[in-house]
Amino acid sequence: MANIAEQRIKREFKEVVKSDEVSAFNIKVELVNDTFTELRGEIAGPPDTAYEGGKFKLEIKIPETYPFNPPQVKFVTKIWHPNISSVTGAICLDILKDQWAAAMTLRTVLLSLQALLAAAEPDDPQDAVVAQQFKENNPIFQRTARHWTCAYAGGPKSDKELEEKVVSMKNMGFDEHKARVALSTKDWDVTRAAEYLIS
Amino acid sequence: MGNCFKSSSNDDISLLRGNDHHDPALEPAPFVEPPPPYRPQQRMPIFHPSPGVSRPANQLTEDEQIKIAQRLGLINHLPTGKYDGTNKKAKECVICMNEFVFGDELRYLPCMHCYHRECIDDWLMRSFTCPSCMEPVDAALLTTYQTS
């Protein structure tokens, strides 16, 4: 790893670790290896959003050319959000692409991701299915996102009805995660979700 | 925020089109250092003709070589200096996050942000904006030419 990249990550790591956001359990960064090329991030779901109460883990890869190029970041925790792929966790965020600037830090990135959770941009989607639901059936989107926060990010249990639908499909022999994806995609219509999985 | 479905290959170097021949008489006084002759193999082995594109010098198209030569010329018009501790506001280079020490070679951008020369030159070859305030450097430079 280039010297400047490693030096910066070491300093940034300290900066994030001692920041106020950490003591407030808002953001967190951990080392994965001692070469500083890969880190594990975590952000708390923002209050008054469908992600509230959830902890979202992130994979952060530091390129050799950091900070001249942005870190590569994706969600490890599954999440239902228009700008984050529900399949791969890939993120659509301009500062992680062409709006990156060398003065930005891991802390900037984590706080920006938190802001993205609070304010989705459905017109620049990463996940077309989620974005369509966000725009056309927002109440269902909110319930679905909250349900995913509970199922994958340790968020509070809230929606018995959705949980029961997942269980009913599990009892039909479907894999739990696949059932949840199908139900989420088909606006929680069990018949259509089952058809979707069989076809 | 997100803009994945937009083209990410918009070439910021193309901002320099047309306006790149400088009348030396119009150049402001601090920019006394003339641009060095363009020697890609000696100066920098890898170039970034547009964002996200990295190629060794011998694989650049003629167009890209011209753009890079122009960019190098513009960068060399930006004032430089040695850190002497008189500027109390500039304490560290936000690119490498190291504190300035006496004698460090600095480069000043038109927005008055300053960095290690080595750090900022590397950045400016990729993106011609100030990494702190996002001010486009070439726009400011061209304005300087017009008003001086």
Ligand SMILES: [Zn+2]
């Ligand atoms: Zn520096």
Ligand SMILES: [Zn+2]
């Ligand atoms: Zn600036």
